[in-house]
Amino acid sequence: MTGRSPRRRTSPWRWLMYVVLFAATAFFVMPIYMMAVTALKEPAAINLDTAWQLPHVWNWQSFAEAWTSFLPKLENSFVLTLSAAALSAMLGSLNGYVLAKWPFPGSNAIFAFILFGMFIPYQAILIPLFGFIRSIGLYGSIWGLVLVHTVYGLPITTLIFRNYYLEIPDALIEASSLEGAGFFAIYRHVVFPLSLPGFVVVIIWQFTQIWNEFLFAVTLSNPDSQPITVALAQLAGGEAVKWNLPMAGALMAALPTLLVYVIFGRFFVRGLLAGSLKG
């Protein structure tokens, strides 16, 4: 990170560059600072005039309070996110394997057919989806949301795995095939063992997307099955809010995806680039 270039005189332009970079940093960090200091204040100490100041008395109570009311929602979010991410990743891996390694006439059209689902505004399917989920008795259940996120996750997971498997040399597949390995044996013994980075990218991406999702969650859940995003929006949207609570809640809702981002940053960026199709 440092000392890559030989020591040289820092030009005024370089100084200017650092000034701009630090100004941008302030812009990006400011909301997080505000979230943290507000969460740590006592409700009575939250005053618009002193909003930017550090708390006089550090009040960890907000987190305890938010934790009690948000714990069930966090559990919902974890169950939903992990199940749907795992399911859509497994299906996506198989789909990607077929599309990359056993293309057949029309398989490209099928790829496009699946891919289109990634971009639609979900408002265009929300009413029938709501009716369907209700009719199969999964309205208000976390498993309804799991099903929905698995299905609408298929385009992106298929896309990422297809592009990932295209990098595996065909010769490897052909060699196993000549040795008599069938479709599933090749997947299990050749493709799957090479898939770990692909799975990391896909699961991180799906984890982030599903954890952060709101439209399906608010439409298809009830208070018992609410994911954290819905609970947070309700808490912050009420009248006469004590702002320390929503801020503590926002921090809790943000933490899992932030941790994933900090730990797996490189894989996160790969998912991001794959999402723009050029991967």
Added chain:
Amino acid sequence: MSWRKHTNQVTGLLVLLPSIVLVAVFVYGFIGRTIYTSFTDWGKDPSQALALHPKLHFIGLDNYRELFTGLIDSRFRQDLASTVYFTVFFIAGCLALGLALAILIDHKPRGEGAFRGLFLFPFALSFVVTGTIWRWLLQPGGGVNALPALVGLPPADFTWLTSGKQVWRFEWNALPMYAALALAAALAAIAAVTFRAGRRRRGALLALGAVALVAWGLLPGRAVRLLPFPELHGFNLAFVGIVVAAVWQMAGYTMALYLAGLAGIPEELREGAVVEGASGWQLYTRIILPLMAPITLSAMIILGHISLKIFDLVFAMAGPDNSRTDVPALLMYVTTFRGNQFAKGAAIGVILLLVVALVIVPYLRSQLKEGAGE
């Protein structure tokens, strides 16, 4: 070998089949169902709206007609205008900030990785989290408005999310004319490209179409009246804060796209330009930026489709019932699930889909063609 390949392809198709069926039902089937619903009167009769098996009547395009020309649906028309303005500022903000940050980081400052990580982290957050924080930051009496006070200036008093001010207003009745002119401009651009590619006949035909559209727009198009009364729509200043929050969240993403592009520029190209005496400025304006054009286009399309679908950020920042910060995606939700106007909600959903498809389908086609050509 060939026989075995064949069996494996058949197995492959069978493996794909569940996903194909799921997508066929959940994407295409449901879209079809929504389109059908939008042609009915579901919700117009309150006694039928919530029935388990509502009696529906086919009313053709009436829902769409009401949305664009009906007295009560002026909120939808303002939402359309808001989305257009929001999209323009959101894309411009993300591209400008994203490109600037990418170029700065491309200069390899100390702590390059830390800066990159800091600028990108909002992308990992939920729009609901972003919206909640910015809702607090944009309270009229505090947060951002209190910032000038920190350096001794009087505090600002802008009512970020509730401002009733509207600028850049236009007459809804003039929309056919504007639409015709915009379409003509697009046609003219395509005509120019086609002409330059050597397909003169087709280019000339397209140009002719553009001229005809201009003529129609300026003469009969001007006389078209969508509404029996004048109706002004414009850019609600209550959106400014939402644009800022959205740019805060997505500028880093744009930066990451640009950085991926910058990393793909061969070092020899840069060195060659420097050897030939190009200044740093020329290196960027003459060589690097033109190479970034495809990335800019991709970013515009991806940001554009996010912007057209924006829902959660507005919901979390300004609530679902703030008519000044309303967008069609939110109106669809409120109309359908609060107002039980299912058919009208469906119509809004279909309109959203059409607008997004207009942007996405050509993009998907070009991307897939490119991928196949590799």
